[in-house]
Amino acid sequence: MHRPRYKRIVLKLSGEILSREGNVIDPVIVDKLTDDIIELHNYNIDIGLVIGGGNIVRGQQAVSSLQIDRVQADYMGMLSTVINSLAVQSALEKKGVFTRVMTAITMSNVAEPYIRRRALRHIEKGRIVIFSCGTGNPYFSTDTAAALRAIEIGADIIMKGTKVDGVFSSDPLKNSKAVLLKNISYLHFIKNGYKAMDTTAVSLCMENNLPIAVFNLYTKDNMKNIVLGKDIGTIIDCGGQE
Secondary structure, rough: OOOOOOOOOEEEEEEHHHOOOOEEOOOOHHHHHHHHHHHHHHHOOOOEEOOOOOOOOOHHHHHHHHHOOOOHHHHHHHHHHHHHHHHHHHHHOOOOOOOEEEEOOOOOOOOOEEEEEEHHHHHOOOEEEEEEOOOOOOOOHHHHHHHHHHHHHHEEEEEEEOOOOOOOOOOOOOOOOOOOEEEEEEEHHOOOOOOOOOOHHHEEEEHOOOEEEEOOOOOOOOHHHHHHOOOEEEEEEEEEEE
């Protein structure tokens, strides 16, 4: 067994990753995703997980389409992340992996409130911790929540799973000549307005020298290979292309 490059990670997934063909939460996708997470866990990797809620409610879309107040819409989005987190927790625990969901908004009948020391204790005991409700504040994305929690728990890297192979020079779904950028700096990412991750999250990572890996979640073994240090996707850090 190869020795992992990273001992503690935060895996960030969009809520849309869980949905397919009209299923808000697709059981086949959840089953495959949890198998991949367990494979990492078997390498004795400490895992924190942050899942968005866009497959159920996306705050900004609720503002524009339903004319809901922005703050209310963002809270609706936070509650959506709890639904996704509970679904993934259930799938993991059916496969024998101890898991805790922690919420930034108190709902003690459903999950534990987020307390940093308690989260660290769960991780030290080998449990996967799923951080939900974002930061608990409107106007902040779950990307920013992932960056914040990763810094708080001392993660070595944030791994952002997407539908494309990493960060490209332009949208690869619209431009066949778009170039995959293997290693870029935080400032290069922010200045060029790339959309793979929220700029507030990237700024927070830059201030704390926390690298970000952006990769294709659907390519077999990508998640494992990043942890093992292989050249997969895009790395955003202080030493990349300016």
